[in-house]
Amino acid sequence: MKYIDSLLPDVAKEPDGFWAGHHEACRSLVEETTSELKLRYEPKVRRAKETYRSKTAGMSSSEKAAVVASLSAAPVPSRWALHLPTPCPACGSPAFTSGRDKDGDYGDIWFFPRHFGCRVCDLVVLTVWELELAGIRAQSLRTEEEVDRDWEPAFDFM
Numbered sequence: 001m002k003y004i005d006s007l008l009p010d011v012a013k014e015p016d017g018f019w020a021g022h023h024e025a026c027r028s029l030v031e032e033t034t035s036e037l038k039l040r041y042e043p044k045v046r047r048a049k050e051t052y053r054s055k056t057a058g059m060s061s062s063e064k065a066a067v068v069a070s071l072s073a074a075p076v077p078s079r080w081a082l083h084l085p086t087p088c089p090a091c092g093s094p095a096f097t098s099g100r101d102k103d104g105d106y107g108d109i110w111f112f113p114r115h116f117g118c119r120v121c122d123l124v125v126l127t128v129w130e131l132e133l134a135g136i137r138a139q140s141l142r143t144e145e146e147v148d149r150d151w152e153p154a155f156d157f158m
Helices: 002-011 023-056 061-071 128-133
Strands: 082-087 094-103 109-117
Touching: 023 061, 023 128, 082 109, 109 128
Parallel strands: none
Antiparallel strands: 082 094, 094 109
16 A cells, blocks of 8 residues: 555545545554554564573673674575575674565566574564564665666767
């Protein structure tokens, strides 16, 4: 619904007209679903933060850095083969998001996250909705702009 509402101005439609009187009901359902998802996601993050505190309690900053480095060196096992480094939304430690890649329409490649796991605080996120709440979204894997070396500007002045 949020995506469709963002497109409606481009097609010169008002949300109330497009949704034919069901706009408020749809908005209410989206808000209710989002709050239910947050109610399930937020306790996971709180538990992960507590796990991180208990694992690193009483450690000096150098000991904590060594523990974090050793625990975060490898991704949490998942069925997805592609892994991208991602900071943990609970403890901030280096972790990995795994997922799939897909060719885009314009020659780019996209990464679609499907699993997040942090070995430091034991946070595991398995649903697309929770990944969205964690701020882990699809992203382009293109690291630099493709340059067409044969491109020349058109100097047609006629």
